[in-house]
Amino acid sequence: GAGVSQSPSNKVTEKGKDVELRCDPISGHTALYWYRQSLGQGLEFLIYFQGNSAPDKSGLPSDRFSAERTGGSVSTLTIQRTQQEDSAVYLCAVGGLSSGELFFGEGSRLTVL
Amino acid sequence: SQQGEEDPQALSIQEGENATMNCSYKTSINNLQWYRQNSGRGLVHLILIRSNEREKHSGRLRVTLDTSKKSSSLLITASRAADTASYFCATDPSSTLGRLYFGRGTQLTVWP
Numbered sequence: 001g002a003g004v005s006q007s008p009s010n011k012v013t014e015k016g017k018d019v020e021l022r023c024d025p026i027s028g029h030t031a032l033y034w035y036r037q038s039l040g041q042g043l044e045f046l047i048y049f050q051g052n053s054a055p056d057k058s059g060l061p062s063d064r065f066s067a068e069r070t071g072g073s074v075s076t077l078t079i080q081r082t083q084q085e086d087s088a089v090y091l092c093a094v095g096g097l098s099s100g101e102l103f104f105g106e107g108s109r110l111t112v113l
Numbered sequence: 114s115q116q117g118e119e120d121p122q123a124l125s126i127q128e129g130e131n132a133t134m135n136c137s138y139k140t141s142i143n144n145l146q147w148y149r150q151n152s153g154r155g156l157v158h159l160i161l162i163r164s165n166e167r168e169k170h171s172g173r174l175r176v177t178l179d180t181s182k183k184s185s186s187l188l189i190t191a192s193r194a195a196d197t198a199s200y201f202c203a204t205d206p207s208s209t210l211g212r213l214y215f216g217r218g219t220q221l222t223v224w225p
Contacts, residue, residue, distance in 0.1 A: 004155075009211055033212070033213075034217070040217075041217055041218035042116065042201065042215045042216050043156075043201070043203075043215035045212060045213075045214070053223075056212060059123055091152070091155060091156070100143075100144050100146070100161050100201075101146060101157070101158040101159065101161055101203060102146075102148075102156075102213060104148075104155035104156040106154055106155045106156050107154075107155050
């Protein structure tokens, strides 16, 4: 939605494998957020980028999770040595400062077997 | 937790009826927002109400905010089957840079 593209839309992986999730927003949004949504739950904040830097990464659940952003645009969320509890929908959003609202992508559904 | 908490967790009504969802939160806020999520999709922003506003309208949506009670309500009038979705409130606390805190949502089902 609203110019935020996420890929893959669905990913099934085996426990212990690494996965990369990509967020490709339209240009002009300096703020970028990653959230996680487990089945039937609300959104859990993971990390926030302002430009290419991450002033708030307090929501990353463990050191297996990392994220980067390059060129003030594309962001990648990497999960190493995936566990079954990592299964969730990972949502990327942009915006949030001047306008106050967030524009979300459709999410990447991760299933760890 | 700074999260908004929606109430009820689930709401089932007939088309044409009004749907009211409530949200409570714990800390001071810059604004409060409501989002909608259709099954398997991303969230879509519905409406934002600032801390100095008490009521806001957008089409069939009416949002109220009571900062003294730290609560908000979302009213959908003359509901339609297409309104079936999960609705989330999100708070923007004064102390953070644009990070929103989401509740668990209200699952609204509108029967035709």
